[in-house]
Each structure stands twice: as C-alpha cells, then as structure tokens.
Amino acid sequence: MESRKTADAQQPEDRWDQLRPSAVLAIRELAASLESGGRARDVLDLYVYSKRIVAEVMEARLEMEFPEPCVEFHQIRDELAVAMADQYGDVVPRPYLTVPYGSRVHEKLFQILLQRFDTEVPAGLLRIPTRDSVHSERRLRELRELGLDISPSKSSGVDTYRLRSLRLDFSLIPRIVYNNAQKKKHALMPKAKLKKALGTS
Template identity: 65%
Template sequence: MAGKDQDPQGEWEQLRPDALLAIRGLADSLEVGDIPTQELLDLYVYSKRVVAEVMGARFDMEFPGLSPEFHRLREDLSETMVSRYGGSVPAPYLVVPYGSKVHEKLFHILLQRFDTEVPAGLLRVPTRDSVHTERRVRELRELGLDIDTKKHSGIDTYRLCSLNLDFSLIPKIIFNTARDKKHSLISRAELEKILKAG
C-alpha cells in the first residue's frame, strides 16, 4: 500500500498494478468455480481493499483540496452560534464540530450532485470504503444541512436538498459539545436553561 504522505497521482500510479492483479485474480478464481470458499473470501476481501484504495487515490486527484462552500457554511453556523449564545455559553462550547477532511469530501460530492440522489457506495470512494461513511453524512445533517436519505432498489442514497442551514439545531450542537466535554465549564442544568431560553 502507498504511504499516506504520497501525492494522489503517485499513489494512483503505485496502486493501479496491485488493483489490476487483485481484480484479475478474483475474476480467475470465480471463473474456475471450485476454489475453496475461504480462499475465495480472502481474495474478495483483499481485492475490495486494494480497489477501494486505488479509487480513493483517483478521487483525491480530482478533489480540489478545499470546498469554499463547506467552509462558508461552517463560518455562518459559527457566527450564528456566537451571536446567539456568546454572552451566556462558554466559548469552548460554541465550536462547530465535524470539520474533518472526510466531512469536506463527502459534502463536495453531495454539492457536485446537488439535489440528486447519490448512492452510498459512491460516498465511500473518498473514504476508501470506510464503514463510518454513513455516520459522517449523518454528522453533516446534524450541522443543519438538509440531506435527504432514501432507499432505491435496496440501495441507500443521499441527496443534498438545500444550502440553507437549519439554525434551530444549534442548541443541540452546543449541548452535544458540552456533553462531550463532560459539562466541565457549566452545569448541565444551567446550560439546558440557557438553551431553552435562547
């Protein structure tokens, strides 16, 4: 596998031969048909991992590295949080969560296909088939993004419906941050009172 510090183009070039060998090996084994089940499963798991890596590198080659719209929405959310609760809630609780590169990549895909259903499998490409992809999308929704989920022919899909944030979720964001910090700066009861009044 390629190193994490390698550029996407170099990673793509390095991983492509391994992906081709893995796919051909799996295809040959499926064609033979009488291969032991465990051996076939091992080939499948290996092939899936290598292909996920190479396709993730390919995605990274096209990803601009920065989604201005993602950062603008986060700034809008931060400014609104501070304007509403800056005088009454401790500043460490007014931090916008879920700003990782993975969140940004997922948002980028949804934005590119705005108001179109995107299969969950496509969203797994930039995360290299991470099992947590769907959770990261749910976290984007927790920020107030209007992301619709549906099932089509047994396939989960996600659709970014609007770029207008739902600011009514701000109290929940603040409360969850405080909970993660074990309510160390203000009591839970006092925070709940402020958020309900706000």
Template identity: 50%
Template sequence: MSPLNDWNRLKPDTQLAVDKLLGQLRSGTSTQDLLDSYLYAKKLLAESMQAFIRIGIEERNEAFHDLRKQLHEEIRRRYDGRVPEKYLKVPYGSRVHEELFTLLLQRRGTHVQADLLRVVTADSVHTERRIRELRELGLDIHSSNENGHDVYTLRSLDIDTSFIPTIVGNLIKKDKRLPEARRQAFFNEIGYDPNAAKAR
C-alpha cells in the same frame, strides 16, 4: 502524496489482484484461497477507487468552510458570554466530512447513492454516520431510498439554524468533567432539552 500519485501507485497491484481473483473464479480454486484473494482484491479496490474519486475533489472546498463560518458566527451571536467559549464550536469539520460534502455538492439536487459516498472513505462502515453528522449541523441533506438503495441529496446551501441549540448542547453534554448542576444551567441558558434532542 497526491490522489493522482496514489491512484497510479495502487492501480497495477489492484489490476493484478482482480485478474488473480477472476482466474480463481474461473478455475474453481479452493474455498480458502478464493476467499483470501477476494479479501485482498477488495482491500486494494477500496484503496485505489478512493484515490481515483479523490482526484476530482478539490483540496479545499470553500463552500464547506463558508457554511461552517456562517454557523459559527450565528452560534457566537446567540451564546457568546452566556456559555463558555469551548462550547461555541462547530463540530464535524474533518477532511472526511469535507470530502463527503464535496461529492454531494458536485451532484447538488440529485440523488447520490450511499455506495458511491462510501468510495471516498474506502468503504468505511462509518460513512453514513459522517453524513448524518453533516445533517446535524443543519445542512439541507435529504435521505431517502431509491430502488432499494439508500440515497442522499444536498438540496440547497441553506442552513437550518434550529439545530444550533442541539449543536451547542451536544458539546456541553460530552464534557464529562462538567458538574451536573452547571451542565443543567447551561442547558437552560440555551434552551436545550437532551431528551427532545434524542427524539429528533
């Protein structure tokens, strides 16, 4: 189902839920009924506004995929034949990552509040983790605080390739079946220090 169809489907129920909540706020209804109405309206608002903001997000962001392709080619250029193929991947390519990148790209060079970015994930608590993952790919996303609000800014489409050893090293580190001696050998091969990566 398209975001527009989702929006049209969710909008009437959301309006009713908000109207009910507003009526209860005005009438001084019982605490539990008010909380129940709030939680129901909050859920519908998150889902409907997610659909609304997705209307303006293209199904495929070519810039996102081009940057990932550039990164993958550079990883292969550096490490092909030195570490197994399964570690030469570019992580964090989910639809959520793509949508968050798209919102930042649409507002490139300007501050984007974390609250707005959470709209695309229906107010998920993991939204800012997904943004940090984009930064872990070497994308030029700057974080700061503006008037008490966390904000993110996509400053350019340049990739910081100094993150590449960490990208590959993290994939190696996550392989729990890999013997420790081979893990360390791969770390040495790519110049990856797990302790330094944590500090970064």
C-alpha cells in the same frame, strides 16, 4: 501502521499510479478465479484482497477529483459559527460554540454530495473516502446534525443520500452547543444553567 502513514502522506496522483497496477491485477485474478469456479477459500481470499486494494486506489482517485479545501464546505461552517456566536456568545462559554465535524472525511463527503447536488448518491460511492467503511454513514449523520439538508432514501433497494439545500437549519444550534458541552463534561457551565441559557430546560 508506518506504511499506512507513508501512503497517506503521498500525493493522490502518486498513490493512484502506485496502486493502480495492483488493483488491476487483483481484479483480473478474482475474475479468473470466479470464471474457473475455484475453491471457495481461494475466491474469498482474492475477494477480500481485491476489495481492500481497490478501495485504496479509488480513495486516491477521489482525492484527485476533489482537491482540498472545499470553499463551500468552509463557508457553511463559517456561517454556522457566526450564527452560534450571535445567538449564544453572551451567555455560553466560547469553547461550547465551536463548529464540530470538520474532518477531511466530512469535507470529502460534502464535496461528493455537492457535485451531485439534489440527486440521489449511492451509499457505496460515499464510502470511498473511508475506504469502503460503514463509518461514512455516521459521518453523514454528523453533517445532518450541523443543519445540512441531507436526506437518506432508498433507490432500487440501494441506500442513497441527497443534498437538497445549502441553507442551514439554525434551529439545531442548541443541540450542537449542548453536545459540545457534553463532550467537555459540562466543565465550564453547570448542565441546568446551560439548558436554561439554550431555552431547552
């Protein structure tokens, strides 16, 4: 755990330089094992190792490509915060009006989609910020919950995502507010009263 924390604290350029030779070596060893028709156990072990080290080095390379902060991402979140306050600031507790899903992973996913705006982006590319984890799909769903027009599709059998617009769908705001209240176990306002305030009762 400590080594992971130390690695994450490094600058992306330093992680890239540090990990790249190991990634190159791992890929070469995997390729050699595949070419020689090595034992299944050896090939699989090399594959698992090379997949992990390549995922780490690609994450570092992505960080170099997309330094934080992403102005557009924060502008959209600010826009949503204003709209939530305008609609429900007088009738709903302020803690329910916070904009969720603002992690660095959410931001990086948005940056990738924005760079390739209105084009299909393979899900594999979008897994890089989470080191090839399927959690990226969940984070993308959360971005859609904010009202972003991100459409999932398939291209040649590959899952893809496309950012079609930077205009938010404000009709989703009641659901965002309600989800915030659920996370706080409706401690600040009874559920029935909240539903009435949101017009969802």
